[in-house]
Structure formats: structure tokens, C-alpha cells
Amino acid sequence: MTLLDVRNLRVTFDTETGPVEAVRGVSFSLGRERLGIVGESGSGKTMTGRAVLRLIRPPGRIEADAMLFDGQDLMRASDREMRALRGKRIGMVMQDPKYSLNPVMTVGDQLTEGLRRRDGLGRRDAEAKALAALEAVQIRDPQRVMEAFPHELSGGMGQRVMIAMMLIPEPDLLIADEPTSALDVTVQAEVLSILDRLVRERGMGLIFISHDLRLVARFCDRVLVMYKGKVVEELEARHLLEAKHPYTRGLLDCLPRIGGPRGPLPALDRSGAWAQ
Amino acid sequence: MSLIEIDHVSVTFRAKGREVRAVEDVSFSVDEGESFGLVGESGSGKSTILRAICGMAPVTAGTIRIGGKALPSPRGSGFATQVQMVFQDPYASLHPRHTIDRTLSEPLAIHGLRDSDARVVQALQDVGLPPGFRFRYPHQLSGGQRQRVAIARALMLQPRILLLDEPTSALDASVQAEVLNLLSRLREERGLTFLMVSHDLAVIDHMCDRILVMQHGRAVEQMRREDLAQARMTTPYARSLFDASADRMLG
Numbered sequence: 001m002t003l004l005d006v007r008n009l010r011v012t013f014d015t016e017t018g019p020v021e022a023v024r025g026v027s028f029s030l031g032r033e034r035l036g037i038v039g040e041s042g043s044g045k046t047m048t049g050r051a052v053l054r055l056i057r058p059p060g061r062i063e064a065d066a067m068l069f070d071g072q073d074l075m076r077a078s079d080r081e082m083r084a085l086r087g088k089r090i091g092m093v094m095q096d097p098k099y100s101l102n103p104v105m106t107v108g109d110q111l112t113e114g115l116r117r118r119d120g121l122g123r124r125d126a127e128a129k130a131l132a133a134l135e136a137v138q139i140r141d142p143q144r145v146m147e148a149f150p151h152e153l154s155g156g157m158g159q160r161v162m163i164a165m166m167l168i169p170e171p172d173l174l175i176a177d178e179p180t181s182a183l184d185v186t187v188q189a190e191v192l193s194i195l196d197r198l199v200r201e202r203g204m205g206l207i208f209i210s211h212d213l214r215l216v217a218r219f220c221d222r223v224l225v226m227y228k229g230k231v232v233e234e235l236e237a238r239h240l241l242e243a244k245h246p247y248t249r250g251l252l253d254c255l256p257r258i259g260g261p262r263g264p265l266p267a268l269d270r271s272g273a274w275a276q
Numbered sequence: 277m278s279l280i281e282i283d284h285v286s287v288t289f290r291a292k293g294r295e296v297r298a299v300e301d302v303s304f305s306v307d308e309g310e311s312f313g314l315v316g317e318s319g320s321g322k323s324t325i326l327r328a329i330c331g332m333a334p335v336t337a338g339t340i341r342i343g344g345k346a347l348p349s350p351r352g353s354g355f356a357t358q359v360q361m362v363f364q365d366p367y368a369s370l371h372p373r374h375t376i377d378r379t380l381s382e383p384l385a386i387h388g389l390r391d392s393d394a395r396v397v398q399a400l401q402d403v404g405l406p407p408g409f410r411f412r413y414p415h416q417l418s419g420g421q422r423q424r425v426a427i428a429r430a431l432m433l434q435p436r437i438l439l440l441d442e443p444t445s446a447l448d449a450s451v452q453a454e455v456l457n458l459l460s461r462l463r464e465e466r467g468l469t470f471l472m473v474s475h476d477l478a479v480i481d482h483m484c485d486r487i488l489v490m491q492h493g494r495a496v497e498q499m500r501r502e503d504l505a506q507a508r509m510t511t512p513y514a515r516s517l518f519d520a521s522a523d524r525m526l527g
């Protein structure tokens with residue numbers, strides 16, 4: 001069943017030095033599954049995710065032939081309709097968690113705000129729910145973290161707070177932009193298993209943007225590989241590490257390995273036809 | 277000789293009458309020209325140790341020495357030409373209303389260095405960004421592009437020591453390879469000393485000679501690079517990190 005259908009998405013920034021085409025005709029559809037988006041830095045992964053939520057600030061603009069979420073045309077939705085979807089039915093874990101959290105509000109207030117205002121929960125119930133969400137993402141001392149401000153958190157704690165915040169409203173679609181890049185491998189495994197359960201048991205759709213090709217290969221169902229604003233390859237995640245496309249291959253070959261040689265890592269060869 | 281000595285250091289934050297013991301009695305030393313890695317649990321105090329070296333965290337016990345001398349508080353103006361840090365959070369560490377050009381040339385101006393234009397262009401080139409990016413603002417860059425600017429800025433003053441907090445976790449494989457190659461080359465050419473944090477054991481293995489594993493504010497186990505690749509760790513925590521990194525092994 002299709003949850004999200006995106007056809008020919010374009011994101012363009014009109015800058016003083018001319019238009020920057022961040023996304024150039026991306027199409028994909030998402031069911032209740034884990035869709036990975038990989039690709040080099042600046043290839044348009046974040047802008048693709050933000051465009052789905054229509055979170056592109058001017059001078060950026062979004063164009064698409066269609067962008068349907070659960071049957072609703074996001075391109076035609078009013079600002080009010082978009083605000084109602086954001087956070088509640090479509091969540092996004094931002095790439096810069098500390099920047100996305102409110103710096104002058106405690107973590108607890110930020111986590112309970114929506115529960116109290118939108119879901120009408122009392123303070124006690126909202127706090128209990130927030131504490132449980134922090135515990136689920138392996139925060140060691142959730143009570144202290146509830147009272148902390150974002151600058152008092154480590155990088156990975158900020159990331160986990162952001163994930164907890166997005167999961168509390170139980171969205172139907174979660175766009176997670178590098179959600180685990182600041183987590184150690186054991187905490188990362190716990191967080192991924194939460195996301196995995198939500199997809200399998202609750203039927204959430206997940207767009208998982210990541211640079212970590214090995215992680216995506218292990219965790220996702222399908223992968224889009226992006227280059228310069230376009231999808232150059234779409235494949236099953238379990239075949240990602242054996243990808244044949246020279247760009248995907250090139251990215252894989254750049255990775256260091258435990259016990260591997262110390263010399264310079266191979267660089268991506270951009271002379272191929274795919275790069276034109 | 278040890279260039280950086282972390283000698284029984286503890287860091288305790290006080291927030292709302294609550295004590296947060298971020299680092300508890302941690303000791304290690306980094307030789308001149310060495311690359312030393314910090315790995316471990318999220319929230320275990322890795323960034324705090326780097327910040328403590330820069331005088332940006334409340335050290336409540338122990339001593340930090342560079343070149344055998346305890347560091348003065350505040351750190352003084354010479355510190356910046358000796359030690360530079362690349363922060364974990366590239367967005368928060370760049371001034372949102374300064375162009376990249378200003379971000380990169382400001383340290384030069386403060387330290388009275390000339391040839392600012394040429395140096396800025398060279399620095400961008402060193403981290404693989406086109407010269408036109410000088411006139412952009414941080415919000416006009418992708419996450420990885422911002423991190424490259426942060427690395428370029430740290431290199432502007434040609435420090436002896438680089439403190440690198442997750443320098444490549446925001447970068448794709450190809451830019452990561454370029455940045456790691458750049459860092460290795462600079463270390464060789466300029467005899468730099470690195471203290472770096474990463475969650476990716478493959479990156480740590482590629483870059484570091486020795487490694488300290490941390491958990492919950494404490495040093496758990498120190499090992500050499502060879503011991504990591506051969507799985508010769510002795511503590512269960514270090515072993516669990518290694519086991520969870522099986523997809524990063526050679527072959």
C-alpha cells in the first residue's frame with residue numbers, strides 16, 4: 001500500500017549567482033517500509049526530505065507533478081493543512097538536532113508540549129510518556145535530561161531526544177535525516193530496533209537518510225542513491241554492498257575497514273559517464 | 277615525549293542543584309605526532325574531554341598539560357595557534373550570519389596574519405570546496421559542506437594539535453575519504469598531533485595509533501590499533517562495540 005508518492009520533485013534556490021537546482025526530478029513511492037536515501041554530500045537528500053514537508057524556505061521553491069501522502073495532495077494543501085500534518089502525521093528528525101531543538105526550553109517542556117496542547121494530556125501523564133520515550137532511546141538518566149537544556153546534552157543525546165520527540169505523536173510517516181550519526185554502535189542498534197518495530201508492527205513508513213552505506217544495507221528495505229539532485233539508482237538494500245552502478249560502487253570503495261591498509265583511501269572517480 | 281597529558285581529570289557540571297559527572301578520573305597521554313582515538317558510549321564524556329582541553333568545561337580534579345606545562349586558565353592567546361578544535365555539531369559552530377569568507381578570515385585577522393584572500397581560497401581547496409562558496413552563508417550549505425568549512429577554519433592558524441570531534445560523521449564516503457586523506461597528509465607534512473572522537477571503528481582504525489574506550493564518564497580500556505583489528509580487547513564493553521561493528525571488518 002502506498003503511503004507517499006512523489007513524482008518529478010524539483011527544489012530550486014534562486015541565488016544571486018543564479019539558480020541552484022538542489023533536487024532535479026526525483027520520483028519515488030513509499031509503502032509501510034524502510035526506504036533509505038544515500039548519496040554524496042550536497043546531492044539533495046535533505047532537501048528531498050524537507051520538500052515532502054514543504055519546509056523549504058524562500059528563495060527556495062518546490063515543484064512536483066504530484067506529491068501524495070495517504071491520498072492527500074501535499075502540493076495543494078494549505079499552510080494550515082500542512083501544519084496539521086507536520087509533527088502529528090509526518091515527523092522529521094532533522095540532521096542538526098541541536099539546532100532544531102529550542103535552545104531556551106527544557107527538553108521536558110519540548111517533549112510534553114505537543115502531548116499537552118494537541119492531545120490534551122495532563123502534566124503528569126505527559127511527563128510519564130516523555131520519560132518513557134527517553135528511556136526507550138537508551139537515555140541513562142531521563143529525569144535529569146527532562147530538566148536539561150539542549151546545550152547540556154551530548155551530540156548523541158540531542159539526536160535521541162529529537163527521535164523521542166518525533167515518535168511520541170506516533171506519526172504515519174517518519175523522515176529521519178542522519179538520525180543515528182552521533183550514536184555509538186550499541187545505542188544505535190537499540191534505536192534502530194525501535195524504528196524497525198514501528199514499521200513492522202504499526203505500519204509506519206520510514207525514509208532513512210544516511211551516509212552510512214553499511215548501515216543502510218543492513219537496516220533498510222529499499223535504497224535510492226542520489227547524485228547531484230537526481231536518483232541514479234534504486235535497489236534492494238540487501239544488494240547495496242554489491243551495487244554495480246559505478247557511482248554507488250565508488251562510494252563503497254572509499255570506505256575504510258577495520259584492519260585495512262593505512263594508505264590513502266581511494267577517491268571517487270568522477271570521470272565516468274554517470275557524472276555528466 | 278607526551279605532548280598532551282590528561283592526568284586524573286574529572287569534569288563535573290552543576291545544573292539546577294544537580295551534579296553531572298561527565299568525566300571521572302580519566303588519564304591518558306598523546307605523544308607528539310601521534311593520532312589518538314576516543315570511542316565509546318554516547319554521553320560518556322568524549323566531547324567534554326576535548327572541551328576541557330580548550331578550557332570550555334569545568335575541570336574539578338586533575339591536570340591537563342601540553343608540552344609538559346599545565347594549561348593556564350583562561351587559556352591565553354597563544355593557545356589558538358597551538359590547539360584547534362573541530363566541533364561535533366557543524367551548524368552550531370559556524371556563525372549563521374557570517375559568510376564563509378568571514379568565518380575563515382577572522383582568525384587570520386585576529387592573529388595579524390596577511391594574505392588572507394589567498395589563504396582562504398587555499399583552505400577551501402584543501403577541503404574540496406569550490407572558491408565560490410566563500411560568499412555563501414552556512415544555511416546555504418549541506419551538512420557535509422558545513423563540516424568541511426569547520427575543518428578548513430581549524431586549519432587556518434596552522435595549529436600543532438587538532439582536536440577532532442566526529443570530524444566525518446556528517447560526510448559521505450567520498451568526502452570522508454578526502455577529509456581523512458587530507459588529515460593524514462597534513463599530519464605527515466606538518467607533524468600534527470590528533471586527538472579524535474569517532475563512533476565508526478573503521479575510521480578510528482584507519483586514523484589512530486592508540487584508542488581509549490569510554491563508558492559513562494570513565495575510561496574502560498586503552499588499546500593499540502593492532503589489538504583492535506585482532507579483537508584483543510579485554511573488557512566486555514569494548515568487545516560489545518567491536519562485535520556491533522562486524523560490518524566494518526576487512527574481508
Ligand SMILES: Nc1ncnc2c1ncn2[C@@H]1O[C@H](COP(=O)(O)OP(=O)(O)OP(=O)(O)O)[C@@H](O)[C@H]1O
Binds near residue numbers: 021048095415416446
Ligand atoms: N539556501 C540555499 N541556497 C543555495 N543552495 C542551497 C541552499 N540550501 C541548500 N543548498 C544546496 O542544495 C544542495 C543540496 O543540499 P542538501 O542539504 O539536500 O544536501 P544533502 O544531500 O542533504 O547533503 P549532506 O549529506 O551533506 O547533508 C547542496 O549543494 C546545497 O549547497
Ligand SMILES: Nc1ncnc2c1ncn2[C@@H]1O[C@H](COP(=O)(O)OP(=O)(O)OP(=O)(O)O)[C@@H](O)[C@H]1O
Binds near residue numbers: 152184297317321325
Ligand atoms: N554544559 C553542560 N551542562 C550539564 N551537563 C552537560 C553539559 N555538557 C555536557 N553535559 C553532560 O555531560 C555528559 C557527557 O557529555 P559529552 O558531550 O562529553 O558526551 P559524548 O561522549 O561526547 O557523547 P556523544 O557521543 O553523544 O557526543 C552528558 O551526560 C551530558 O549531558
Ligand SMILES: [Mg+2]
Binds near residue numbers: 177
Ligand atoms: Mg543533508
Ligand SMILES: [Mg+2]
Binds near residue numbers: 154324441
Ligand atoms: Mg560528543
